[in-house]
Amino acid sequence: EPEVTQTPSHQVTQMGQEVILRCVPISNHLYFYWYRQILGQKVEFLVSFYNNEISEKSEIFDDQFSVERPDGSNFTLKIRSTKLEDSAMYFCASSEQALLGEKLFFGSGTQLSVL
Amino acid sequence: SQQGEEDPQALSIQEGENATMNCSYKTSINNLQWYRQNSGRGLVHLILIRSNEREKHSGRLRVTLDTSKKSSSLLITASRAADTASYFCARTSGTYKYIFGTGTRLKVLA
Incomplete structure (x- = not known):
């Protein structure tokens, strides 16, 4: 069964450093998302991406964050200058069609630890 | 806040019992x-109910939706130890942003 893959599974970085989290969505999916979850608690929306541009973003997704689909398969989240509070599990998700209510397929996440 | 809220936050039951989780929202x-989310893993889609539906079933899962009360419930019947996980509701309201609730941590004791 096709799945969303995320790399790396764990990322440790120093505060102020840049990190890039990588995702390979399911190949025929059109909508891509990043979510994050702090300490196994609530799942927070960061950004949605469609047709090579951001569809929506949350207030968390400030100028330190950016997303890119550099080729036909990868979808990346970049945090330019990490802060301690960016420590979280980051999930990539994708959906097949640009229809409201399409179910999301999630990757297994990247645990980001900012020291 | 637009976020949904699940209730209870945590639930512990014996294997074979039914588990009911509730979700409320504001808009x-x-x-x-x-x-569903197993510990440290990604979320897995269980079931979808549309705003014009009141009840939906899938295997041991039963979901209800009451739009007048802005609430939904998820019932897992005849629970198993393997059902131990966190359960989240997610809603869309005219955008492609899925808003997740805070989750219910279910523990099924063998």
Whole structure:
């Protein structure tokens, strides 16, 4: 069964450093998302991406964050200058069609630890 | 806050019992979905109910939706130890942003 893959599974970085989290969505999916979850608690929306541009973003997704689909398969989240509070599990998700209510397929996440 | 809220936050039951989790939200919705998360893993879609539906079944899962009360419930019948996980509701309301609730941590004791 096709799945969303995320790399790396764990990322440790120093505060102020840049990190890039990588995702390979399911190949025929059109909508891509990043979510994050702090300490196994609530799942927070960061950004949605469609047709090579951001569809929506949350207030968390400030100028330190950016997303890119550099080729036909990868979808990346970049945090330019990490802060301690960016420590979280980051999930990539994708959906097949640009229809409201399409179910999301999630990757297994990247645990980001900012020291 | 637009976020949904699950209730209870944590639930512990014996194997074979039914588990009921509730989700409340504040604004109108197009549909509501339930997801499951095993510890440290990604979320897995369980079931979707549209705003014009009142009840839906899938195997041992039963979901209800009451748009007048802005609430939904997820019932897992005849629970198993393997059902131990966190359960989240997610809703969309006219955008492609899925808003997740805070989750219910279910523990099924063998």
